Amino acid sequence: MTGINEVAERVAARRAELDEEEQLLAERLDAVRAEREELAVAMRVWERMHAQLDAERPSAQAATAQVGGRGVLLVPHREAGAGEKVLPPDCQRLMKIARNAGGPIRVKDVGVELGLEIEAKGRLEPLRCKLSKLVGRGWLRKLPDGRFQIAP
Template sequence: MVDPEVLERIAARRAELDGLEEQLIKQLEQVRAERDELAVAERVLVRMSEQFAGERAAVAPASAQVGGRAVLLVPHRGDSPDETALPGDYRRILAIVRTAGGPVQVRAVGEELGLQVEVRGKLEPLRAKLADRGWLHKRPDGKFTARL
């Protein structure tokens, strides 16, 4: 004959395990729901980062290798009339020329940029950077104005 106390303990343990099973099922459902939400969030983030990367690539200045060194390619104004295609330093030069209120000498732009304007070699690159690519207009007197 089976001891009734043993049967009672078995029934109590079975009830305890049934309760634990219900808790685990609820927990598992919550875990699966959160995992599904994370998968959706991950897909959205990947899609957004790809979109942002595409936008940045369209706006970011291109670079090339010259003599084994990476250099920025400054687009011609006709190729890309949007200033955001220019590197930041070039946009700053344009802003300086525009805020001058009239034709400006390269020396003034160099001073505003914090270059050593006494050293002629420091100003020469400025002369060609934007004027040769159509972003600035070089007047016969050597001063520059921004193109509209």
């Protein structure tokens, strides 16, 4: 009979071990499920925030404002990672001319590239203002001699 008692004791001990292990595994499974639930919630929140930020982020198209009842294009400040595509088309063209010049360029040279009548008095002033606006927004740099170049 001692053999049967010994076997019964071993079976009972092993059952106790397995019950304990089952309890630990159940607790671990509950923790895993809770974490998965938290991750799912976090992902939903992130997706909502991402969509909201996308809606708030300026589009690649140029922003306009009303001045004196007329729509005018706004030149955004240069930001890290922002490409020239955020600029209005006329400013993109000016940037391309400045880049293709391979170095500092005079307003007169930009006017020639644009096909303007550079000899007409005051014809280059609006162009100078646009270039200066690009300087003020960080896209171009104005040198002491009045020439413009792409900002570093």
